[in-house]
Amino acid sequence: SAVAEAERTATSSSPAPTGDITNKLKYLFGKEAAETPKDAYHGTAWSVRERLIDSFDKTHEHWKKEDPKFIYYLSAEFLMGRSLTNTVYNLGLEGEYADALRQLGYDMEKVADAERDAALGNGGLGRLAACFLDSIATLDLPGWGYGIRYKYGMFKQVLKNGYQAEQPDIWLTSGNPWEIRRDGLRFEVGFGGRVERKKDGNKEVTVWTPSEKVWAQAYDNPIPGFSTPTTSNLRLWDAQPISEFDLGAFNAGDYDRAMLDRERAEAISAVLYPNDSTPEGKELRLKQQYFFVCASLQDVLSRFKATHGTKFELLPDKACFQLNDTHPTIAVAELMRLLVDVEGLDWDAAWTITTKCLNYTNHTVMPEALEKWPVKVMAKMLPRHMEIIEVINEGWTKWLGGHLKELKAEERAKRISAMSIIHENPWNKEEMLVNMAYLAVVGSSAVNGVAAIHSNIVKDEILNDFYQIFPSKFQNKTNGVTPRRWLAWCNPELASLITETLGSNEWINDTEKLSALRAHASDPTFQKKWAAVKHAKKEKLAALIKKIHGDSVNTNALFDIQIKRIHEYKRQYLNVLSIIWRYKQLKKMTPEQRKKAVPRVCLIGGKAASAYDMAKRIIRLVTAVGDVINKDPETKDLLSLYFLPDYNVTLAETIIPAAELSQHISTAGTEASGTSNMKFQMNGCLIIGTWDGANIEIAEETGVDNVFVFGVRADEINQLRKERKNFKTDPRWDEIMKDIEGGMFGDKDYFKPLVDSVNNMKVGNDWFLVANDFAAYLDAQEEVDKVYKDQSEWLRRSIMYTAGSGKFSSDRTIREYAEDIWHVKPSRPAA
Numbered sequence: 001s002a003v004a005e006a007e008r009t010a011t012s013s014s015p016a017p018t019g020d021i022t023n024k025l026k027y028l029f030g031k032e033a034a035e036t037p038k039d040a041y042h043g044t045a046w047s048v049r050e051r052l053i054d055s056f057d058k059t060h061e062h063w064k065k066e067d068p069k070f071i072y073y074l075s076a077e078f079l080m081g082r083s084l085t086n087t088v089y090n091l092g093l094e095g096e097y098a099d100a101l102r103q104l105g106y107d108m109e110k111v112a113d114a115e116r117d118a119a120l121g122n123g124g125l126g127r128l129a130a131c132f133l134d135s136i137a138t139l140d141l142p143g144w145g146y147g148i149r150y151k152y153g154m155f156k157q158v159l160k161n162g163y164q165a166e167q168p169d170i171w172l173t174s175g176n177p178w179e180i181r182r183d184g185l186r187f188e189v190g191f192g193g194r195v196e197r198k199k200d201g202n203k204e205v206t207v208w209t210p211s212e213k214v215w216a217q218a219y220d221n222p223i224p225g226f227s228t229p230t231t232s233n234l235r236l237w238d239a240q241p242i243s244e245f246d247l248g249a250f251n252a253g254d255y256d257r258a259m260l261d262r263e264r265a266e267a268i269s270a271v272l273y274p275n276d277s278t279p280e281g282k283e284l285r286l287k288q289q290y291f292f293v294c295a296s297l298q299d300v301l302s303r304f305k306a307t308h309g310t311k312f313e314l315l316p317d318k319a320c321f322q323l324n325d326t327h328p329t330i331a332v333a334e335l336m337r338l339l340v341d342v343e344g345l346d347w348d349a350a351w352t353i354t355t356k357c358l359n360y361t362n363h364t365v366m367p368e369a370l371e372k373w374p375v376k377v378m379a380k381m382l383p384r385h386m387e388i389i390e391v392i393n394e395g396w397t398k399w400l401g402g403h404l405k406e407l408k409a410e411e412r413a414k415r416i417s418a419m420s421i422i423h424e425n426p427w428n429k430e431e432m433l434v435n436m437a438y439l440a441v442v443g444s445s446a447v448n449g450v451a452a453i454h455s456n457i458v459k460d461e462i463l464n465d466f467y468q469i470f471p472s473k474f475q476n477k478t479n480g481v482t483p484r485r486w487l488a489w490c491n492p493e494l495a496s497l498i499t500e501t502l503g504s505n506e507w508i509n510d511t512e513k514l515s516a517l518r519a520h521a522s523d524p525t526f527q528k529k530w531a532a533v534k535h536a537k538k539e540k541l542a543a544l545i546k547k548i549h550g551d552s553v554n555t556n557a558l559f560d561i562q563i564k565r566i567h568e569y570k571r572q573y574l575n576v577l578s579i580i581w582r583y584k585q586l587k588k589m590t591p592e593q594r595k596k597a598v599p600r601v602c603l604i605g606g607k608a609a610s611a612y613d614m615a616k617r618i619i620r621l622v623t624a625v626g627d628v629i630n631k632d633p634e635t636k637d638l639l640s641l642y643f644l645p646d647y648n649v650t651l652a653e654t655i656i657p658a659a660e661l662s663q664h665i666s667t668a669g670t671e672a673s674g675t676s677n678m679k680f681q682m683n684g685c686l687i688i689g690t691w692d693g694a695n696i697e698i699a700e701e702t703g704v705d706n707v708f709v710f711g712v713r714a715d716e717i718n719q720l721r722k723e724r725k726n727f728k729t730d731p732r733w734d735e736i737m738k739d740i741e742g743g744m745f746g747d748k749d750y751f752k753p754l755v756d757s758v759n760n761m762k763v764g765n766d767w768f769l770v771a772n773d774f775a776a777y778l779d780a781q782e783e784v785d786k787v788y789k790d791q792s793e794w795l796r797r798s799i800m801y802t803a804g805s806g807k808f809s810s811d812r813t814i815r816e817y818a819e820d821i822w823h824v825k826p827s828r829p830a831a
């Protein structure tokens with residue numbers, strides 16, 4: 001509890017922060033004083049770093065002694081955001097550092113603003129990994145994250161004349177106080193080359209001789225738990241050339257070749273692929289995946305051997321791995337290679353260990369997002385792994401043959417080829433593909449989806465064949481978010497109101513306690529305080545909109561927010577169409593009628609994958625519509641629409657506390673879970689949404705009547721798609737389509753493909769049924785206005801959202817993973 005916390009910090013032997021901050025500035029940055037917030041940030045960060053490392057060392061000494069079973073979370077993405085505020089608060093140092101900075105003339109929040117986001121991820125999957133690390137540490141679970149130390153993270157989004165433009169994310173220029181370069185801790189990673197069988201005594205061994213090698217250099221990022229002495233770790237790998245510099249080539253005047261090795265090596269961990277649903281299919285992407293998986297498995301095995309020698313049968317009792325989607329799935333083949341080729345185990349023993357150690361989480365049902373690598377690409381880059389995958393597939397299909405022996409031959413053959421890990425490319429019969437999801441399922445003990453409806457779709461549709469073979473492998477683990485960053489630290493005003501009302505801050509680590517707020521939901525005094533906090537946050541966000549767009553928005557308006565990656569299935573398009581209709585209604589109203597209208601400030605934010613053309617057109621439509629309505633003197637105080645550029649973790653921490661209505665309007669059955677919906681819920685923001693992903697479970701916890709649910713259900717989609725050509729569109733829809741086509745918002749040629757995709761069944765097919773949900777969505781939005789007019793009802797619901805958000809803490813999610821999949825136990829070092 002907070003008391004233990006204060007004691008813990010009080011006793012710590014570290015120097016007083018004020019002196020320490022200036023000391024760091026002097027000796028690390030050669031600065032006599034903190035002249036700028038950035039200086040103050042550097043001094044503070046490098047001072048806090050030492051407290052973090054103290055906790056890290058104590059924790060790992062303890063775990064070294066206890067030798068507990070570890071969970072290793074393998075992810076190509078970790079969307080960490082900023083670390084200063086989270087670290088200071090999780091370590092319980094906020095008091096002393098806020099004082100110290102005040103003495104130096106700085107405000108903690110201003111100083112925190114000087115930090116760059118660690119944007120080593122695209123969206124949901126990457127941020128989930130970051131929330132999971134916070135919960136793993138806070139629950140004292142021996143666990144590490146493993147990933148890639150991208151030199152350039154998620155691109156910076158800027159708006160050029162209303163169009164998205166991308167700029168590189170150069171985040172490491174002024175160093176990174178939150179990482180420790182582990183000098184000398186590096187592993188070789190090979191690519192290409194050839195595989196030979198050689199005699200070793202009477203045994204035949206397989207030798208892979210890569211044609212290219214790089215170093216994987218380790219960087220540790222300590223992960224502090226909240227109100228516990230535990231600090232775990234995120235180990236990220238940086239690619240370095242084996243030969244630093246080719247002096248021979250240089251002396252021969254061939255300067256490029258002198259640097260060639262370095263460039264080729266560093267390219268591997270240079271940049272994050274900015275796609276969050278369609279695989280680029282580029283070789284460098286596979287190289288990145290193998291690079292961090294190979295280094296991570298070598299690292300874990302070398303630590304295991306240091307304690308347990310070659311008793312590899314014990315490995316599953318000491319280590320398990322979670323594959324964050326298919327991106328690290330090459331781990332199935334790599335662990336087999338290390339155990340068979342390097343450690344000399346026989347195949348079956350190695351296979352038993354491998355399948356016991358690995359677990360796979362699926363995060364999307366989008367067919368285009370499921371990775372399938374061409375066999376020829378895999379065979380060229382990873383010849384030994386391709387062999388191993390072929391042997392795995394032979395064993396698997398042979399086993400299947402036995403398991404399905406009672407089926408008729410051709411039925412059996414059909415089922416087996418449908419589950420073959422290696423199969424033809426349906427779009428190009430000559431090409432064979434390695435299906436990474438199938439490899440992950442066959443090579444894992446547990447397979448889970450990330451929300452109840454999604455896990456059912458995984459079982460009943462995309463992996464149904466496998467589910468029928470081993471139903472016990474399939475589980476659900478509904479996502480969660482850390483209540484530390486996403487409520488306690490980004491909304492301290494609401495947090496202290498909750499703590500004051502509940503009498504302690506224990507809810508921060510035990511969010512089920514939030515349910516006690518239900519008793520206060522209709523209490524006018526409490527509602528008043530609740531509303532005051534929300535309004536203050538709206539003012540803060542309004543100031544940011546002013547800074548970005550130069551306009552002052554009406555802070556008494558309903559703040560309506562949709563922030564997430566831009567994607568057709570997430571239907572930002574539907575949101576914009578409803579805003580156009582709302583605008584047209586307002587224009588037709590008399591000033592009298594306008595007085596009764598509920599004013600709205602609509603905010604949309606999110607990045608489009610750089611090669612995703614339709615998503616970029618949707619962004620332009622948002623900015624174009626905004627340009628028209630925001631300048632309309634008649635209506636701009638009643639309706640405005642702004643696109644907030646460069647949506648990232650830090651921007652979310654400012655927007656979410658200020659939100660009153662958030663939109664999660666994906667076509668039912670397409671959004672695996674969603675996690676921003678949970679963050680909004682925790683901050684008392686109401687939801688308008690479809691019966692999809694975790695919206696369903698949020699409605700169950702909050703009370704479905706408190707949620708503005710609309711739209712067709714997932715099990716209707718296939719039929720509606722078939723009938724879409726004959727669907728009679730709503731006259732309001734037709735009107736808006738004509739407006740856009742007619743150039744009401746300019747750029748009509750640029751918007752034509754957008755209109756055609758949902759309204760011209762000769763070229764488009766409205767695959768995400770935007771037209772089908774249009775009328776119901778407008779009705780739901782009208783219901784929103786009606787409820788907002790009754791602020792006591794609105795505030796009652798707002799409080800019920802936070803009260804019902806206990807389930808959506810990532811602590812609950814991680815406890816379930818630990819008990820049902822990882823079988824790891826908490827191991828807390830002494831305070």
Ligand SMILES: CCc1ccc([C@H](C)CC(=O)N[C@@H]2O[C@H](CO)[C@@H](O)[C@H](O)[C@H]2O)cc1
Binds near residue numbers: 122123278363675
């Ligand atoms: C290969 C390209 C690529 C990159 C990332 C992805 C991710 C799986 C996409 C993603 O972030 N999925 C989101 O994962 C969240 C965490 O589970 C869910 O809450 C979201 O619903 C899901 O879209 C797919 C394909």
